[in-house]
Amino acid sequence: MVAGRSSPDKVQAIDIVVVADTEAEFAGFMARSAPALARTAWLLCGDTHQAEELVQQALMKTYLAWPKARQGEPLAYARRVLANLRIDRWRRRRREVLMASDALPDRTDTGQSPADQHAERDRLTRALLLPTKQRRIVVLRHLEGLTEREVADAVGVSVGTVKSTASRGITRLREVLEAEDAAGTS
Structure with missing residues (x-):
């Protein structure tokens, strides 16, 4: 050697x-x-x-x-x-069908009953019937808590696009959820 x-x-x-x-x-x-x-x-x-x-x-x-x-x-x-x-x-x-899930992985135990959790999950699922790009940005930004820069990097768009798309998506979610609340109280 x-x-x-x-x-x-x-x-x-x-x-x-x-x-x-x-x-x-x-x-x-x-x-x-x-x-x-x-x-x-x-x-x-x-x-x-x-x-x-x-x-x-x-x-x-x-x-x-x-x-x-x-x-x-x-x-x-x-x-x-x-x-x-x-x-x-x-x-x-080129098409997408959003289906209800029986077992959405939750982050933490919220203290709600299983029926209340299921109802809230179903409500959110129906509200998330947004266009694909909007849903992807809203999910990453607001449900996953990523920064605008992280979302832009993950999706491959500019920070400005993330801001405007998230704003339109949140506005649409509010409209859908408020309409559901109004229909539920009538």
């Missing part, structure tokens, strides 16, 4: 440790981020099964690009992949 060079066995052992550390790191990220990604996916497409498939595909693509994704904000990277996958699917189908 030449001085200053390592043996092939040592190089292979180091490679295996690095791969194991990377996989463990990604597994931790996946465990922490999957519920948030599932909720975002459902809000983007309105169907539990499609949302699960989107999350799996987004996590797979994020894993394949893990060295790049982990340099910045991995969750933002995964959300961007998720949004892009949804856009790709929408472009292929």
